[in-house]
Amino acid sequence: MIVSSGGEHLSQKGLVLAQAQALARSAPVIFQVREKMLDSASMWRLCSQIAPLVDNSGSILTINERFDIALASKAGGVHLPESSCPADVVRKTARKLLAGQSVHSETAALKATSTGLDYLLFGPVFHTPSKEPFGPPQGLDRLREICEKVRIPVFAVGGITPEKVPACIECGAWGVAALTPFLDAGSLPETVNRFYSFMQS
Amino acid sequence: MTLPRRVLCVITDEHSNPVELARMALQGGAGMVQLRRKTASGQELYEWAVRIQALCSEQQALFIVNDRVDIAMAVHADGVHLGQQDLPASAARALLAPDAIIGVSVSSATEAIKAAEEGASYIGVGHIFPTFSKDKPSEPLGTASIRPIGRAAQLPVIAIGGIGHDNAAEVIRAGASGIAVISAVSDSDDPETAARELVRRIRE
Numbered sequence: 001m002i003v004s005s006g007g008e009h010l011s012q013k014g015l016v017l018a019q020a021q022a023l024a025r026s027a028p029v030i031f032q033v034r035e036k037m038l039d040s041a042s043m044w045r046l047c048s049q050i051a052p053l054v055d056n057s058g059s060i061l062t063i064n065e066r067f068d069i070a071l072a073s074k075a076g077g078v079h080l081p082e083s084s085c086p087a088d089v090v091r092k093t094a095r096k097l098l099a100g101q102s103v104h105s106e107t108a109a110l111k112a113t114s115t116g117l118d119y120l121l122f123g124p125v126f127h128t129p130s131k132e133p134f135g136p137p138q139g140l141d142r143l144r145e146i147c148e149k150v151r152i153p154v155f156a157v158g159g160i161t162p163e164k165v166p167a168c169i170e171c172g173a174w175g176v177a178a179l180t181p182f183l184d185a186g187s188l189p190e191t192v193n194r195f196y197s198f199m200q201s
Numbered sequence: 202m203t204l205p206r207r208v209l210c211v212i213t214d215e216h217s218n219p220v221e222l223a224r225m226a227l228q229g230g231a232g233m234v235q236l237r238r239k240t241a242s243g244q245e246l247y248e249w250a251v252r253i254q255a256l257c258s259e260q261q262a263l264f265i266v267n268d269r270v271d272i273a274m275a276v277h278a279d280g281v282h283l284g285q286q287d288l289p290a291s292a293a294r295a296l297l298a299p300d301a302i303i304g305v306s307v308s309s310a311t312e313a314i315k316a317a318e319e320g321a322s323y324i325g326v327g328h329i330f331p332t333f334s335k336d337k338p339s340e341p342l343g344t345a346s347i348r349p350i351g352r353a354a355q356l357p358v359i360a361i362g363g364i365g366h367d368n369a370a371e372v373i374r375a376g377a378s379g380i381a382v383i384s385a386v387s388d389s390d391d392p393e394t395a396a397r398e399l400v401r402r403i404r405e
């Protein structure tokens with residue numbers, strides 16, 4: 001399960017901190033921090049503050065795109081958007097980080113798998129306002145095609161609710177990623193559990 | 202790596218092709234190129250950085266990246282230039298080679314001393330003159346600020362902000378090791394000649 005923060009238009013430092021604190025009571029997840037409105041110094045301070053919290057909770061903190069900030073704040077990984085510094089270069093430069101990438105097409109997915117990445121995010125699978133910039137929903141059939149062709153774990157993203165998890169897993173997804181269900185930080189542990197319960201059923 | 206004396210650092214602007222600008226600036230004698238493009242994607246920055254790094258190596262000039270320590274690491278640039286809103290110099294120092302050039306923008310002796318304590322190699326002091334390149338609400342520092350700020354930090358000063366042909370020599374006389382320019386080169390019809398003329402003025 002990947003829990004994403006974010007982040008297009010307003011910075012939500014308070015929410016990210018509350019989510020990181022709530023992870024102490026949650027089953028382990030990958031916590032992906034993506035705050036586009038923060039400058040590098042603010043992002044570094046925020047990540048340095050939450051990295052020990054996330055680490056102690058057994059979850060893994062990944063930072064969007066900036067592997068320098070990930071390394072400097074002692075996060076566990078980096079998550080690359082499609083238009084990032086090339087994945088193979090990131091892999092070589094920051095060897096100890098977990099590294100994943102978002103992809104929105106089969107071409108990008110196949111290209112990404114040859115670069116030594118640990119996992120991919122594919123989507124948007126379903127309709128969601130937060131993923132509208134990444135095009136129309138790709139649907140479950142596209143997800144299935146990608147999962148069949150790609151040899152590394154694929155997480156389904158975009159409009160994922162707990163009820164939609166079994167269909168994604170059935171398509172071959174390793175897991176799912178979501179943002180909106182976790183905007184209420186207080187109920188994050190319960191929401192994570194609900195997602196996990198649908199992965200096992 | 203050491204900062205050359207009387208160096209011209211050309212910073213890329215938000216509009217020009219940064220590789221072409223760097224090529225012309227280097228042909229004109231710039232000793233340092235700083236890649237700065239706040240609106241670019243990581244992929245664009247990486248592709249430009251690879252090519253500018255190669256051009257700088259050919260000319261034995263320094264190549265540094267603004268803000269993005271990740272891009273500097275990815276292309277093995279000579280260093281980075283950090284603003285007050287970027288990673289602290291100490292964090293960058295821990296990620297880069299021990300001899301990497303780390304510049305920090307400062308506008309006061311207090312910021313300069315902090316930059317020195319965090320391991321900066323030079324300080325970018327500005328803006329010295331009125332400038333339209335960046336939105337600067339504060340008053341220009343003037344050339345008289347260069348020496349005291351440099352002495353406070355015990356670091357070389359690269360002066361920035363509103364520097365052109367008419368005042369470049371004055372900045373050097375006021376104690377700067379070098380000058381950094383954006384529009385004086387990038388907005389010129391002939392960036393190569395503009396760079397050459399600036400180099401001539403700071404070496405007079």
